[in-house]
Amino acid sequence: MTCAAYGKVGRVTDAPALPDLVHPADSPDSPWWRDAVIYQIYPRSWSDSDGDGIGDLPGITARLPYLRDLGVDAVWLSPFYVSPMNDAGYDVADYRDIDPRFGTLHDAEVLIDTAHALGLKVLVDLVPNHTSSEHEWFRAALAAEPGSPERARYIFREGAGPHGDLPPNNWRSVFGGRGWSRVPDPDGTPGQWYLHIFDTTQPDVNWENEEVRAEYDDILRFWLDRGVDGFRVDVAHGLVKDQTFPDTTGSMHTAENAPGHRMPMWDQDGVHDIYRRWRRILDEYTVPGDPDSERILCAEAWVQPEEALARYVRPDEMHQAFNFEFLDTRWDPAGYRHVITESYRSNDAVGAPTTWVLSNHDVLRHATRLAVAQEGYRPNGIGADDPQPDPELGLRRARAATTMMLALPGGAYVYQGEELGLPEHTTMPDEWRQDPIFHRTKGTDEFALGRDGCRVPMAWAKDEPSLGFGPSAKTWLPQPEAYAALAVDQQDGVPGSTLSLYRDLLAYRRKHRFGHGALAWHELDGPEALAFTNTSGDGTRTVLCLTNFGDEPASLPNGDVIISSGPLDDGRVPTDTTVWLRLPTGHDR
Template sequence: MNTNATHQEATGGATPGWWTEAVIYQIYPRSFADADGDGVGDLPGITARLDHLADLGVDAIWLSPFYPSPQADAGYDVADYRGVEPLFGTLSDADRLIAEAKARGLRVIVDLVPNHTSSAHVWFTEALAAAPGSAARQRYVFRDGRGPDGAEPPNDWQSVFGGPAWSRVTEPDGRPGQWYLHLFDSAQPDLNWDNPEVRAEFVDVLRFWLDRGVDGFRVDVAHGLIKQADLADWQEPQEILSGQEVDKPRPPMWDQDGVHDIYRQWRQVLDSYGSSAEDGRILVAEAWVEPAERLARYVRPDEMHQAFNFEYLLAAWTAPAQYAVITRSLEATDAVGAPTTWVLSNHDVVRHASRLGLPIGTPRPNGIGIGDPQPDAAVGLRRARAATLLMLALPGSAYLYQGEELGLPEHTTLPDEVRQDPTFRRTGGAHRGRDGCRVPIPWEADAPSYGFGPTDASWLPQPPSWAEYALDRQRGVPGSTYELYRGALRLRREHGLGRGTLRWQESPDTVLSFTNGGLTVLTNFGPDPVPLPAGAQVVQASAPLDDAGRVPTDATVWYR
């Protein structure tokens, strides 16, 4: 393996902003902490647990949607972008959460869902009541059907969640009418971003939350807002991750060049609220885009500040695969003067403590359930700890998903009858969906709902095995996953790893090694233990060294 490459920090000539090295913690509100005991997490519950995040050592929190919503897709079907779903609390609760977070030195990023609204949004209600061609329908993607009586969808696009991406409406006079596009659930109609009214509305939404003190926005489906003008048929399987080969056309619904004009406008809005290293407000792209050079377009100097590195999340657990994706990612973002943003888990993928417990080379499953091949829990946790320590040593920003600091695995035996992800329903159970990574997290081993709330209620059932992962079983326990995260985050700050320089070290094909911030980082992917140089002083390790002081398989160490 060629390991002569060097990464020098690139900032485009500007002073690095706080986001270039931040560690940001994702909170899935319905599953973090439940203050009122109804079995669903809420904003007061999050506020009550902020000390945990400050103690852990993260820099900011990102909140998944808490807006008014029928919850057809767990809040990603937004009915009102300027309010709070009563299930989660009130606007006053949101204001208090923002204030209390800032008092602890935590910045707050909120989710923005611009690709689609809920079918319960007032705009869509107006569109259904209006005639074809009306201004109300121009806010969405309505089209006449194909065939002599319009009974066939306008094109062959499929929903990410399974089934057709089009649904037919009944017109006000009772006759079958036009079709509307929904790249996700039928309760999530896609907006028409070629409409100036849509663009103006979201600028106003940005200002509403910026005025309330948020520090930025994570933009859902950032690569999907603009569709190819002719809505051409697409014969390939529908995947949110485009991942197209260089010599193949891009899907007509993903990563169209027109999205960048939208983000340039938004960047101007955010910069008007502060653009310095300390007070900058940020835009974060959820853009499932490959290759890395294409993703880097979203973080050019006048667009977004970060883009999730999903290619890294998907990379195989081998030294060559990890080296390739890290090198490619750093080179692509350096070319546009932006930080690389690393991530291993979130609310849409199988948790990495379970995903890495599957045989190497297994395609990423869309959920794991009863009867599916089960991960090796011990191997998965061992690799997850090693992967996290590797990730936190890389230059750039990093995202953590709630519960991963506890080593929390996927709930891989969740009964099908309790699943709520529309993916499960729309694929007829062929895909288990994302519920397994969304189960409420455990805080106290012997408390009702493991301390998630004051009662036993939990909107998804928690497995009995989760008692051992509870925070109170790990806090202060040397070698626990929680203490591993806490120690790594402290060392990351002390050594400035997020703003550092990566220099690869020569190593065998089963080992990855580099220096950064005065530390050497070594991950052993191979079956045999690897010796450290004479005199090496280990400052952090994902697993104990063997009796001979060697790094065991599936382990990462930081040493001087």
Template sequence: MSTLPWWRDAVIYQIYPRSFADADGDGIGDLPGITARLEHLRDLGVDALWLSPFYVSPQHDAGYDVADFRDVDPLFGTLADFDVLLDRAHRLGLRVIVDLVPNHSSNEHPWFQAALAAAPGSPERARYVFRDGRGDQGEQPPNNWVSNFGGPAWTRVTEPDGRPGQYYLHLFDSSQPDFDWTNDEVREEFESILRFWLDRGVDGFRVDVAHGLVKAQGLPDADLSIDPHVDTTTLLPMWDQPGVHDIYRRWRSIVDDYSEDLADVWGDDADRVLCAEAWVQPSEALSRYVRPDELHQSFNFGYLMTPWIAGELRASIADSLAATETVGAPQTWVLSNHDVVRHASRFGYPQRPGLARMPGIGADDPQPDAELGLRRARASTALMLALPGSAYLYQGEELGLPEATRLPDDARQDPTWERSAHTDRGRDGCRVPLPWSANEPSFGFGPSALSWLPQPDELGSLAVDRQDGTEGSTLELYRRLLTLRRSRGLGRGELSWIDDQNGDAVAFHIRSGDLDTVVIANLGPSTLPLPEHLTPLASSGPLDGQGLPPDTTVWLHHPHRP
């Protein structure tokens, strides 16, 4: 098998710290809780973990509103706790990627507090996007942009003298003012932040809102009929502006300077990496973020939003691989994360053509078919983990966790719920704390019964201790797939399509070294015949004799290469 940097085929596990494991019993996950559960990730077979924000924050947006980018919020522990976690992970063979939130800060960040106290046109305000309002008295926002969380993207401030004053931009919550990335001081500050965490020994960064840092000159009005998550073929003035690429070229040179600093841990394969969260379509536009002198990875959200329909999945995979091939980068596959409905529930609804980002689900909404959703989720994961490139898993998907669709509305904490005037239930449903032990308080999430979001009763049957060693469990399926993926070099292989399959199948070869793995996913309503001369290696569900049941994926060993 070829020798390639670790990140080109890595499987990386996302940890949402407040929901992974709670060591002190306050109902909120923390860094010591994560450290105590790292063996779970080692045994699962992943290569690295990504930590969502744990920085000092007022927690208006679950830590994505950062008040201090160089310290740990006491809610999660201390810098010393982080160092212990990092050291333990490295000793277990796990690399650690941390979240970087460069688009905005908390409104409690010292810089923003200084900006509020300063005058319009001051250096303090120049770090953020402050503008005068429109209208005779400045009573209208500077443009028509709206927040991703609902409502206007502008908030008017009261000036130090008590008069209504300028507006500041916040593409998310009003507690998250956007930085102005045309300001050299902002650029220098984030380069310093990068070096702070690289010096501590982290293995890389996931870059939040990577497509949003630079805004179009003049901040023109936007076409509000466009869904920026689905259709970015029309360039919107707040997203995917060409200037972001200059930032990432500089960041790439910084992390490359650190590529040998962890040689005592990883030997010659010690690259530090950058991964973009960029909701950008089409695939060719997304591929610009992973050109050789820019970022290493960028989440494939187009693939995430693709429905469980054979023709659409084939097209998505082919298009994605072709786009990154042009820039020599690996593809980065993902099915779930902390911002989207879990795929075990998403696939429990009727599947319709076209890309779509599903909104949060409430108790009075149509409910997913849980059995169908889990069957399709297992099949879709088996399909994804066979594809060339890297892959990200979201905590709990290895247990088959569904979305928590019946959370009481008064328990919701996502700012989307309030900013949308209770029309969008937001993302809390995918953030419920994990179940570790079926018969313990909070299902083993912590030593007490406290849990920052209520845990549905059905989580007990999906707890780690119920699935560990249980044949056919989702946890054991993930372990089996990840073991085979590594031993057969699937992430470093070459894909070739099998064209003589039923129209309801997605079928291909993955050739890596001397190994040939055939992957077939049945997305149709009927059992499909399997080739008799191939040996099954793993399947997402039971096989029907020599047939592949609906909503099932199988990996097969091909005895020879043609």
């Protein structure tokens, strides 16, 4: 039995019979996006071509062969638009041009063309819930009178109280503090309030306004005409607000749809009309008879339960939605079993793939998140004065979690650097922090430290300035010491490295079309192990994926070990380890 990452192991007991399917195999001629593995690039932190300490589009273009060799199918670029960067580019001042920090529109076109030549598709971020306060529309709104067409593009309201000096309601900002700010009227007297569910520099757009809808239609076409293959839609659940603007209770961070829990700024029914409209636009760009030409929408929608999220991926709406329930699951087999089963049940009911994800630019990297306490409060940021997680435990669990995730049928997203096992920067000095969450909360909110720790520049070469991020030692955020030993040049071609593990997983997954496979729970599944089979989309083999959560090594049935997330113990699976095992011929289809 050959283990791609860890050499030879022995044979053990016979394999039990396979139970009923949880998820049937996808059609063999399904379009590319149903099983694609898409790699997220955070442009500021990927590769700096000019030495100013900020990543840029030419730097991304130069590194695209690395992603081809990694084995992903597409890249998603976080925002690169003109922006004052109050929220790292998610405050857009011009959706049709590139911020000079990143390059030019020509650089973007070269990047898209180069990616396509390498066989990689390109998704870009669309930020439709709000603009920057420096957007020409918002500047015009501030200069205009209340009730004007300019103000109607945003959400302006009169204040409460006898003098209008109180916010229109009690809505809070996700980033801390109240969700409304007051502006002066053109004559300088105190005037109306505008809504900003995020930072004060991110005024919410009014999606009840047809002019707004037409503008974003045009933005979609602008980028589709330049060859992009799709859009990741920021805050997809937030565009439409309850027009009665009621006071609310509960956390601004959730959009749970249980009775009495749906927040009036999240997951309103009207968002689905917007996405049906967008789907029709994207479908105009599909070449008849060519599923490879399909352009896609992926929702960032923090929505619960799974049935509510599945509404975003009905056949005439979006193509994908991030499975944040999976990302949020604690290191526990029962939790994973529940979210996997319910995700397939909900998505299969609308004919959509499930889209798995473990890390992104807004959460603790899973090489750190899985090492912190798995019960009770779990932080969204870790500082130098906080208890420090065990890096070996985090990396071991992260490798096991990824090995399990990439065995699941459907699509998947990989966040830059996770293929190196990069942890969160948990000792970053506060003076470096740039996230508006940190600056708005003054350290008093549960999310106070913000997201800078997961956005640190990539590590390419151990002994080069800025670890190969750019030609100078400058980096817009500091890199922790741990990154040097994890740099690409320290792992490239090294058996057992995290980079080699990812390459092996992605190569096998692609070769046997595991993303199109059929999933069933296996008899070894239980209180201390998560075990399922994936009968590959090409119909040639059945592979058992087993993750051991117990304290003692777990025995494997008879079969050939294909890949293991860590070394085995005399043919048994140690704790916090995942194995892919090819079952004997009798189980193949």
